[in-house]
Amino acid sequence: MASKVAPKRRKIVVLGSRSVGKSSLIVQYIENHFNENYYPTIEHNVPKTIKLNGIEYDCEIIDTAGQDEFSIFNSKHAIGIHGYILVYSVASRNSFNMIQPLYDRIIDYRGTEDVPCVIVGSKTDLGASQLYSRQIEASEGEKLAHQNHAAWIETSAKSNTNIGKVFELCLAEIEKGAQRNLIAPEPPAPVQTQQTRCIIM
Numbered sequence: 001m002a003s004k005v006a007p008k009r010r011k012i013v014v015l016g017s018r019s020v021g022k023s024s025l026i027v028q029y030i031e032n033h034f035n036e037n038y039y040p041t042i043e044h045n046v047p048k049t050i051k052l053n054g055i056e057y058d059c060e061i062i063d064t065a066g067q068d069e070f071s072i073f074n075s076k077h078a079i080g081i082h083g084y085i086l087v088y089s090v091a092s093r094n095s096f097n098m099i100q101p102l103y104d105r106i107i108d109y110r111g112t113e114d115v116p117c118v119i120v121g122s123k124t125d126l127g128a129s130q131l132y133s134r135q136i137e138a139s140e141g142e143k144l145a146h147q148n149h150a151a152w153i154e155t156s157a158k159s160n161t162n163i164g165k166v167f168e169l170c171l172a173e174i175e176k177g178a179q180r181n182l183i184a185p186e187p188p189a190p191v192q193t194q195q196t197r198c199i200i201m
């Protein structure tokens, strides 16, 4: 009997300063809506099946409480994580300045620079508003990503711009890593055999 291949499981963690829009990114992706109110996040995992190149992946997206210079990286986010989404707001220089130390901490903990990662410039709608001005140009975000061999994209959860692409990019980075053997191949799913006989010992 041919063994059935289990869907690949992938764990993605979303990191970045407080209030940059990590939860909004996830909520827009999963539930297709945007909330103007700010509720500080208590870390939780969100399941989502993501399809890439015709293959379905069982993903777990970890929404974290925002990091600051004191709580920059929790070592639990170094183990068992397949991909990283690092978010800054294009309207906040401070949040952008957190990305490099955060990335450095990840590679320190993992002991390799080969880390599947997407850097995301969020809240692009604010950059176009009259109340806030853009503090981080696209070229600056792109350069940072390039220096760290990461993918990069700008988004707006409010106007639902590029949200799905963030997760597809992350999965694509993970699969590129898998081809470089960053991820051990999945074992085949156990085959359910019907027990037809009973042995009394």
Ligand SMILES: Nc1nc2c(ncn2[C@@H]2O[C@H](COP(=O)(O)OP(=O)(O)OP(=O)(O)O)[C@@H](O)[C@H]2O)c(=O)[nH]1
Residues within 6 Å of the ligand: 017, 018, 019, 020, 021, 022, 023, 024, 025, 035, 036, 037, 038, 039, 040, 041, 042, 064, 065, 066, 067, 122, 123, 124, 125, 126, 155, 156, 157, 158, 159
């Ligand atoms: N204009 C605009 N506001 C946004 C966008 N994304 C999030 N926000 C707002 O920014 C605030 C913070 O958003 P959250 O998604 O809670 O941010 P977070 O990064 O999860 O915050 P922490 O829980 O502190 O880590 C909320 O008031 C959101 O409505 C966006 O794309 N555009």
